[in-house]
Amino acid sequence: MSHVKSIYINLPVKDLAVTKAFWTSLGFSFNAQFSNDKAVCLILNEGSIYAMLLTHEFFAGFTTRTVADGSSTQVIIAIDVESREKVDALVQAALANGGSRYREAADHGWMYYDSFADPDGHQWEVMFSDPSKFPG
Numbered sequence: 001m002s003h004v005k006s007i008y009i010n011l012p013v014k015d016l017a018v019t020k021a022f023w024t025s026l027g028f029s030f031n032a033q034f035s036n037d038k039a040v041c042l043i044l045n046e047g048s049i050y051a052m053l054l055t056h057e058f059f060a061g062f063t064t065r066t067v068a069d070g071s072s073t074q075v076i077i078a079i080d081v082e083s084r085e086k087v088d089a090l091v092q093a094a095l096a097n098g099g100s101r102y103r104e105a106a107d108h109g110w111m112y113y114d115s116f117a118d119p120d121g122h123q124w125e126v127m128f129s130d131p132s133k134f135p136g
Contacts, residue, residue, distance in 0.1 A: 010052045012059035012067045013120045016040060019053050022119050025097040026090060044079060070121030078125040084112045087126045091116050110134045
């Protein structure tokens with residue numbers, strides 16, 4: 001039984017304007033209700049998954065720990081899309097608009113993915129999977 005209604009991933013960013021422009025260039029939109037001059041709410045899956053992209057100063061108000069630099073300490077955020085072509089298109093758009101490659105694409109037959117780091121160094125894997133082709 002799931003107790004989770006929505007997921008909000010909170011990530012610190014250095015420059016909110018650069019961050020917003022980057023994600024807009026990839027075709028994503030934002031929830032204006034939860035966006036201001038300190039944070040933007042990136043819609044990853046309407047109604048269920050969001051990334052709260054907060055300025056370092058604002059992010060620091062939610063933790064007693066040091067705000068990590070995205071280029072040194074990481075989680076990898078994976079997003080599943082509709083097709084291999086969508087994987088390639090999204091990663092190419094990221095690379096063309098300020099993202100960087102941190103790993104080459106991989107094809108495992110049942111799953112294909114490619115990766116990019118956003119302007120703050122947060123690592124994103126974009127994947128397409130077909131569980132019916134999973135070996136075993």
